[in-house]
Amino acid sequence: MASLDDLKKRITSVKSTQxxxxxxxxxxxxxxxxxxxxxxxxxxxxxxxxNIILNLSKNINDKENAPKLLAGSGNDNVHLCVVMTSDRGLxxxxxxxxxxxxxxxxxxxxxxxxxLKIVTVGSKGFDQLKRAYKxxxxxxxxxxxxxxVNYFDADKVGKMIIEKFEKxxxxxxxxxxxxxxxxxxxxxQEQQIIPLKSENSDxxxxxxxxxxxxxxxxxxxxxxxxxxxxxxxxxxxxxSASEQGSRMSAMDNATRNAGEMxxxxxxxxxxxxxxxxxxxxxxxxxGAESL
Amino acid sequence: MSDxxxxxxxxxxxxxLSLDNVSEVVVPAFEGDMGILKDHISIIxxxxxxxxxxxxxxxxxxxxxxxxxxxxxxxxxxxLTSRIIDIKEIxxxxxxxxxNEANEALKDENxxxxxRFIANQKIDVLNRLN
Numbered sequence: 001m002a003s004l005d006d007l008k009k010r011i012t013s014v015k016s017t018q019x020x021x022x023x024x025x026x027x028x029x030x031x032x033x034x035x036x037x038x039x040x041x042x043x044x045x046x047x048x049x050x051n052i053i054l055n056l057s058k059n060i061n062d063k064e065n066a067p068k069l070l071a072g073s074g075n076d077n078v079h080l081c082v083v084m085t086s087d088r089g090l091x092x093x094x095x096x097x098x099x100x101x102x103x104x105x106x107x108x109x110x111x112x113x114x115x116l117k118i119v120t121v122g123s124k125g126f127d128q129l130k131r132a133y134k135x136x137x138x139x140x141x142x143x144x145x146x147x148x149v150n151y152f153d154a155d156k157v158g159k160m161i162i163e164k165f166e167k168x169x170x171x172x173x174x175x176x177x178x179x180x181x182x183x184x185x186x187x188x189q190e191q192q193i194i195p196l197k198s199e200n201s202d203x204x205x206x207x208x209x210x211x212x213x214x215x216x217x218x219x220x221x222x223x224x225x226x227x228x229x230x231x232x233x234x235x236x237x238x239x240s241a242s243e244q245g246s247r248m249s250a251m252d253n254a255t256r257n258a259g260e261m262x263x264x265x266x267x268x269x270x271x272x273x274x275x276x277x278x279x280x281x282x283x284x285x286x287g288a289e290s291l
Numbered sequence: 292m293s294d295x296x297x298x299x300x301x302x303x304x305x306x307x308l309s310l311d312n313v314s315e316v317v318v319p320a321f322e323g324d325m326g327i328l329k330d331h332i333s334i335i336x337x338x339x340x341x342x343x344x345x346x347x348x349x350x351x352x353x354x355x356x357x358x359x360x361x362x363x364x365x366x367x368x369x370x371l372t373s374r375i376i377d378i379k380e381i382x383x384x385x386x387x388x389x390x391n392e393a394n395e396a397l398k399d400e401n402x403x404x405x406x407r408f409i410a411n412q413k414i415d416v417l418n419r420l421n
Contacts, residue, residue: 041305048301048369052335052362151303151373210364213322213336222337223360226373233303 004276007269011262018258024090025251032183032244038149039180039241046234049227053196055210056220067217069162069224072195073171078115080170080194081105082161084177084235085125086243087144092250094178094186094243095124101188102176106133117170121157121236149236151229158229165194177235178242184249186242193231196224296329297367298345300354302375308354310347316368317344318361333364340413342378343370353378355420357413381420390417 002010060066083102085095102125109116118137120126126140139160143153161173173194178186212219298316300308317326319341338359345352359372376385393413396402402410 038304042303044299044306045301045303045371048299048362048371049360052360052369052371055362056335154303155373209333210362211332211334213320213325213334219335219337219360226360230303 002272004269004272007265007272011265011269014258014261014265018255018262021251021254021258025248025255028091028244028248028251032241032248035149035237035241035244036180039237042234042237046230049223049230053220053223053227056212056216056223057196059210059212060216060220067220067224069165069194069228070196070220073165073168075171076114078117078170078172079109080117080119080161080164080173081109082119082121082157082173082175082232083125083129084175084232084239085120085122085128086239087123087142088243089124090250091243091247092253094246094250095122095128097186097188098176098178099125099128101190102129103132105174105176105190106136119157119161122239149233149240151233154233154236155229157232158225161194161232162225162228170194175232175235177239178246180238180241180245183245186246189235191231191235193228196227294329295347298370299367300343300370300372300375302372307372307375308345310345313345313347313368315344315346317342317346318370319343319356320361327363327368329366331363335360335362337361338370338372339409340416342416343375355381355416358409378420386417386420390414393417 057066057070060070081102083098085098089095106116106118116133116136118129118133119139119141120129120137121141121143123140123142123144126137126142130137141157141160143149146153164170165173172192174190174192176188176190179189180186295312295314298308298310298313299306315326315328317324318336319325319339320336321339322336324341325336338356338361340357341355343354343356345354355376355378356370356372357374359370359375361371362369393410396410397407397414
């Protein structure tokens with residue numbers, strides 16, 4: 001059995017860990033509110049953008065000459081995966097959930113004999129992927145310096161992706177991020193952004209006849225790059241809300257576990273203290289009796 | 292108010308402005324300023340740097356936009372823009388830094404005509420505000 005002193009030390013150490021996790025939980029809760037708010041505020045923009053593009057693409061008759069960002073490069077050989085994770089750890093399964101999702105996708109790509117390229121956003125994802133997929137990672141971006149998620153960071157990533165696309169470095173681009181559902185649930189998502197996947201393209205009922213100024217193609221050419229940045233920005237917002245939510249519940253668990261541990265250790269400490277006292281008493285009494 | 296319509300201005304960070312009693316909006320569309328009244332035909336167009344004027348009753352609101360796209364359908368107008376500032380809140384320092392930014396962009400030799408036009412337009416508008 002550990003000595004009394006050791007037990008005491010352990011109790012203090014667990015208690016201070018508990019303090020830290022508790023503080024982290026509070027900080028995460030405060031940040032979460034903000035992140036959640038901006039994630040919700042950011043939704044109208046990306047939704048509207050998506051709608052407009054959908055309307056536009058329905059109005060394009062000449063699919064052959066559609067912009068490449070919409071129609072794709074015609075091939076399906078090189079896949080670019082943008083894995084978006086956080087820069088900080090201690091947030092439960094947040095990062096590993098994304099990388100797990102991404103890894104299964106990578107496997108699918110590699111198994112079908114296609115080429116894989118990876119861009120990681122956030123240093124944690126890079127750390128987790130570099131062991132197995134080092135030769136595939138072409139870039140690692142991290143926004144450690146910027147405190148809040150902002151559009152200009154997203155735009156940088158978007159521009160980089162488009163540049164690579166125009167150089168013909170890849171054919172299909174997919175982003176991975178966590179969608180924020182609520183504090184305890186975050187759903188890892190994969191979303192294909194190049195070429196743009198139009199869901200439910202068969203419901204033609206709500207096709208509206210728009211007037212375009214200038215021509216459709218020109219608008220699309222301008223809009224599609226912006227849409228990429230917008231989608232990435234949305235992913236970043238969702239991600240930051242998810243990160244804080246995940247951290248909050250992880251830290252909540254940690255605090256509770258630490259509390260349980262302190263309780264157990266205290267009982268053990270009291271018991272061994274009592275045992276020591278009893279032992280001393282017996283020694284004194286038996287000493288007195290022998291006289 | 293029978294001749295008013297809805298207006299929503301969103302930027303990536305938030306819903307910037309949402310009104311339901313707008314009587315007229317003038318937007319700096321790429322091919323020239325465009326006034327939009329109720330029952331305008333459905334239109335999608337994009338913006339060049341300029342001033343968006345929003346008329347509500349007797350009030351006029353003026354907003355500086357850097358770029359954007361507008362969609363009008365069924366009497367609701369959406370303006371999506373990456374940077375929008377109320378003219379009343381614009382500061383002299385911001386103005387000059389934005390002008391410098393545009394001037395820097397113009398120095399790039401490989402700029403295509405469209406970008407050059409946009410940058411020039413931006414400087415023009417900003418100078419007028421200054």
